[in-house]
Amino acid sequence: MFDSVLVANRGEIAVRVVRALRRLGIRSVAVYSDPDADARHVREADAAVRIGPASARESYLSIERIVDAAVSSGAQAVHPGYGFLAENAEFARACEKAGLVFIGPSPDAIEAMGDKIRAKLTVRAAGVPVVPGRTEPGMSDDALVDAAAEIGFPVLLKPSAGGGGKGMRLVHEESALRDAIESARREARGSFGDDTLLIERFVTNPRHVEIQVLADAHGGAVHLGERECSLQRRHQKIIEEAPSPLLDPETRAAMGRAAVDAAKSVGYLGAGTVEFIVDGASGDYFFMEMNTRLQVEHPVTELVTGVDLVEWQLRVACGEPLDFTEVPLAGHAVEARIYAEDPARGFLPTGGEVLALHEPDDVRVDSALQVGLRVGSDYDPMLAKVIAHGRTREEALRKLHAALGRTVLLGVTTNIPFLRALLSDVDVRAGRLDTGLVERKLDELVTHDVPDEVLAAAALERQLALAGRGTDPWDLTGGWRIGEHAWTTWRVDVAGRDTTEVRVRGDEVAVGQAEPVRLRAVVRDGELVVGTRRYAMARAGRVLWLGAEGRSWALTETEPLAAAGAGKAGAAGPVTSPMPGTVLVVRAAVGDEVVANQALFVVEAMKMEHTVVAPVDGVLAEVNVQAGQQVALDQTLAVVVPHQE
Incomplete structure (x- = not known):
């Protein structure tokens, strides 16, 4: 076994690999870019090497810098994790040239399966549909x-050089095809450095089922059952489970044999995943691609098989043979991916600083989170994974739903409430899954409301804070009088909702025009307790974050409504950035005539593109950005003055 291994990745997968190395008594070496200098994977590793600035191309995607880090740190092998250079044949060859063991398949196998066009031709020759x-x-x-x-x-347009939904476009009609090709090529070029595309028939009612395989250097190869990955948004998985509720034992065995045949067709070594698209109506299955690396969703396979896939990656890389030929499945496991994104805004990336954190301790959590972590737009928005195991599928779903409800993450808007709603969906509970389910049911799964009791809690917290600081009663905005309390009025703003006035007098609280109710509030052990509800609490300047039952709210004390300048906003149509990121394309100039929904800008963040359109018909009075410029969430990119009626 190796004495020292460098982990060429970041985030939760780097933490997971570092912990596996520690358990096996192997020294771990982390790498980090400047923003990750104090990251969790750096803290947990035995040693760490800086590899460059924030830009992934100058750090985590730099073959030269990572190989130099491995050699200089005394590592014998490199574990690539997933993403970045994990499926880069040039990186694998560079490791071998430097005398390092690449913990993964051969460069030839990576090339054969990494190019989707070549992969399809290869497996078709092996008899795989x-x-x-x-x-x-x-x-x-x-x-x-x-x-x-x-x-x-x-x-379906798909990049030949990569996966993960990057650059993939579903096109329903010919009129939209050329724009989709242009966008897919641009995103593929940015993500993989290769804009080659292939095109496939889109399978209606599709289910995404993948088979985990392990292969050694002695001719041994085995599959470890399947994972159901049909719950997706933007062609990326968000909830995965093992085994699939769709497959019967005969189909599982047939797909397992096809997966092993696909792996053997390229002389595969190590852990890999063969992905199939399954027609939910007929049960027919077709090879999509093979991921020549560990998968994000590998924990569900580990929980139902008892096989540590990272450990076996290491053992196979050391030349050990597999000591099993088949693996029984026990129980059911479900994984939910926690992303820094806002499902109510089309899953656009968010960001911020983690102010408060609690992760459940009775299920498996693979995480890179820590208080003080700054979530930016440089890397993928996935923050953590929560994985539950049960004797039955129903039990696993129930445990995962409860665990997400106990998860506290304040300071960054995440998809946790959406995940809980998805896990409660009647079709998900029944196992009636397909890759379009999330898109069809999005409005039902996204919560827009902000309960009045949350607004009341924010006002009560401010009242408690003032009282705790011994504030001069003459400074209270509601005034006071001898013998009784007077009303104090707070103005509270929540994204997506108009500013609301909340009046407080002693233990009486009135939200908006509602009648006052009596609510007792106390701050205890860093929590805000209002009536019978306990809120996790954190503050960043004028923004108060409250969290309960997996949800979180960022509430801001605002200026009086008259100061908001609503009249000016109503006179024009501002064009704002839907996410923090980089402006890639500008198709607008001052004085241009535009129509509603005309594409004006393309903004990219975390390898995802979003087209920003004109909100109304009119003339561009302002264009405030240029290509290559960094922009913030809701930053004004341009202003459209509507045509006069």
């Missing part, structure tokens, strides 16, 4: 348009 489509290398835009006409709409 593939999705109908066109997979010729180097297809031009015109060739893709012609292929779509042959296949028939809807079609």
Whole structure:
């Protein structure tokens, strides 16, 4: 076994690999960019090496810097995690050239399966069924348009060089195809350095089922059952489970054999995943791709098989043979991915500083979170994974839902409430899954309301804070009088809701025009207790964060309503950035005539593009940004003056 291994990644996967190395008595070496200097994976590793600035291209994607870090730190091997360079054949070759063991398959296997076009041709020759489509290398835009006409709409555009939903576009009609090709190429080029696309028939009622495989250097290969990954947004998984509620034992065995055949067709070594698209109506399955690395969702397989996949990656890389030929499945496991994103705004990335944190201790949590962590737009927005295991699927779902409700994360807007709603959905509970479920039910799954009791809690917290500081009663905004309390009025703002006035007098609270109710509030052990409800609490300047039952709210003390300048805002249509990120494309100039929903800008954050459109018909009075510029959430990019009626 190795004495020292460098982990060429960051975030929760780096923490997970570091812990596996510690358990096996192997020295771990972390790498970090400047923003990650105090990150959790750096703190938990035995040693750490700086590899560059925030830009991934100059740090986590720099082959030269990571190889130099491994050599200089005395590491014998490199574990790539997933993402970044995990499926980069050039990186694997550079490791071998430097005398380092790359903990993964051979460069040739990475190339064979990393190029989706070549992969389909390879596995088809091995007898594995593939999705109908066109997979010729180097297809031009015109060739893709012609292929779509042959296949028939809807079609799916996919980058040949990578996965994870990056650069993937579902196109329903010919009029939208060329714009989709342009956008897919640009995103693929930015994510993988290669804008080659392939095109496939879009399988209706599709389910995403993948098979975990392990292969050694002695000809041994085995599958470890399947994972159901159909619950997705933007073609990226958010909840995964093992086993799939769809497969019967016969289908599981057949898909397992096909997965092993696919791995053997390229002489695979180590842990890998063969992904299939399954027609939910007919049960027919087709090879989609093989991920030549560990998967984000690997914990659910570990919990139902008892096999530590990272440990076996290490053992196989050391030349050990697999000591099992089949693996029984025990119980059921479900994983939820926690992202820094806002489902109510189309899952756009968010950011901020983690002010308060509590992770449940009765389920598995793979996490990079810590208080003080600054979540920016440089890297993928996934923060942690919560994984529950039960004797039955129903028990696992129930345990995961409860664990997410006990999770506290203040300072960053996340998808935790959405995940709990999704886990409670009647079709999810029944196992009636497909990759379009989230999109169809999004409005039902997203919570827009801010309960009045949360607004009341914010006002009571301010009242308690003033009283605790011994504030001069003459400074209280509601005044006071001898013998009785007077009303104090607070103005509280929550994103997505108009500013609300909350009046407080002693233990009486009135939100807006509602009748006063009596609520006793106390601060105890860092929590705000209002009536019978306990809120996790954290403050950043004028913003108070409250959290309860998996939800969180950022409440801001605002100036009087008259100072908001609503008249000016109503006179024009501001065009704002939907997320913090970088402006990639500017299609606007001052004086341009525009129509509502006309594309004006493309903003990119965390490898995701978003097109910003004109809100109304009119003339561009202002254009405040240029390509390459960093922008903040809700920053005004331009102003459209509507045409006069």
